[in-house]
Amino acid sequence: MRILSSRLLAALAATAFAVSTSASADTLKLATGFPTGSVAAELAELLAKKTEELSGGDLKVKVFALSLLNLKETPPGLRDGIADLGYVLPPYYPAEYANSNLAADLSMLATLGDDQSGAPAAVAGAMSEYVFFNCPDCQKEWKQQNQVYLGTGASGIYILQCRMPVITLADAKGKKFRSGAANFGRWAEAMDGIKVSMPGNEIYSALEQGVLDCGMYSTAELSNLQLFDVTKDITRRVPGGLFAGIALNNANRDVWQELPEAQRRALIDASAYSTAFFTYEYVRRGDENLEKAKAMGISVNEPAADLLDASREFARNDVKTIVETFTNDYGVENAEAKVKAFRELLAKWEGLTAGMGDDLDGLTKLFAAEIYSKVDASTYGMD
The missing domain is CATH 3.40.190.170 (Bacterial extracellular solute-binding protein, family 7)
Structure with missing residues (x-):
């Protein structure tokens, strides 16, 4: 009996999948x-x-x-x-x-x-x-x-959802922040943190395993991505912005x-x-x-003045960076x-x-x- 090539097998599998999920006209x-x-x-x-x-x-x-x-x-x-x-x-x-x-x-x-x-x-x-x-x-x-x-x-307003308290500018230093867009990655670096880019589907395991210290997203993602169990501290109003x-x-x-x-x-x-x-x-x-989250014992904090001020200053200055980045890159x-x-x-x-x-x-x-x-x-x- 002739053995089918791996390419043909893949094509047949793709066809079968397409048939199983295809829509009518x-x-x-x-x-x-x-x-x-x-x-x-x-x-x-x-x-x-x-x-x-x-x-x-x-x-x-x-x-x-x-x-x-x-x-x-x-x-x-x-x-x-x-x-x-x-x-x-x-x-x-x-x-x-x-x-x-x-x-x-x-x-x-x-x-x-x-x-x-x-x-x-x-x-x-x-x-x-x-x-x-x-x-x-x-x-x-x-x-x-x-x-x-x-x-x-x-989305809703982006805030910090972390494994530990990040309330002051000093707290943010060296922390690993998940960034879902370039401007949030720049914010992390401006706060002396480390930006980590990854799809939303990977956030849970990254927080659970310590690959991330914080995520930047709205609180709707606590249920959308089932993140209640891996979130310990929330800081409102920073970084600000939204997706x-x-x-x-x-x-x-x-x-x-x-x-x-x-x-x-x-x-x-x-x-x-x-x-x-x-x-x-x-x-x-x-x-x-x-x-x-509050009822579950997750700590919900307001940012310290130095972190909030630094965040807003970043947002105002970032407009110039956005223009330069999208033009040059x-x-x-x-x-x-x-x-x-x-x-x-x-x-x-x-x-x-x-x-x-x-x-x-x-x-x-x-x-x-x-x-x-x-x-x-x-x-x-x-x-």
């Missing part, structure tokens, strides 16, 4: 690298529900939560058609999505004041409007990766262009719901998790003008979202009116 596969019960997985289920509802049942979405592609695999997997829709994190691929990452790196500007409550909604609105309508170079990057962008959500490098439900471009216009319209309109829900729910769940053109355009949009959205942090219905209607209703389903993503 009117059912799309959505991959998220977060587990069932996380905000991202609930977001995906909401998108599926709203897409079916808005398409009159003509288009369905099947959600694969942490089963089809993990967080690192999703961008290339979506590009290559393993999934039809996917939760994409551009900071994991800084060169491929440099223009989107440029804007996302500016999120610390939204949390320089004492009242940070409106920052997530403002950043989500500003990022989405910027990428849809004000950044053709962002759109060019999505096209090069065979994707169609459908909006950005924002805005999130393309919530990008579409494979080939699949997108095969859909009838009415189904593309349904996905666009459903994305208004998913963007608002993600941003709202990240904050709500983060607040809930913070109270649970990633070849972003007109970076200073792009920073100015995003900052203007952020100021606009800070006004639009003021007082709406706990109003999911109002936020959904705002995103729909200001952003998604203006996306032309007949032409968007079709070139």
Whole structure:
């Protein structure tokens, strides 16, 4: 009997997997690298529900939560058609999505004041409007990766979640901080710490084993990534900023262009719901998790004045570094003008979202009116 080559066996296995997870012409596969019960997985289920509802049942979405592609695999997997829709994190691929990452790196500007409550909604609105309508170079990057962008959500405020107290500037020195984006890595180094870059799926074991001393993320991740058991101390308000490098439900471009216009319209309109829900729910769940953490005996601290002052000074000075880094390292053109355009949009959205942090219905209607209703389903993503 002839022995099959390893390459042929791999091809047969891939074909079998594709058949087992494939979607019909009117059912799309959505991959998220977060587990069932996380905000991202609930977001995906909401998108599926709203897409079916808005398409009159003509288009369905099947959600694969942490089963089809993990967080690192999703961008290339979506590009290559393993999934039809996917939760994409551009900071994991800084060169491929440099223009989107440029804007996302500016999120610390939204949390320089004492009242940070409106920052997530403002950043989500500003990022989405910027990428849809004000950044053709962002759109060019999505096209090069065979994707169609459908909006950005924002996490809750980033704080320190550690194995030991990190309250003062001296406490931060020499500590190993997990960084999920370049600006947070620079913050760690500015505090005389050590930046450690790794996907979110690896944080639990890294904290458990002492590979990390602290993670920088919102308190929603305590439940999203099951981190309650490996977190001992929390320090609020630092580093500040939030994670805005999130393309919530990008579409494979080939699949997108095969859909009838009415189904593309349904996905666009459903994305208004998913963007608002993600941003709202990240904050709500983060607040809930913070109270649970206190009840579990996890210490919740305010930063010392020297650490808070150093953190805010870093954020103000980092804008120049962002411009230089994206210009010199990633070849972003007109970076200073792009920073100015995003900052203007952020100021606009800070006004639009003021007082709406706990109003999911109002936020959904705002995103729909200001952003998604203006996306032309007949032409968007079709070139």
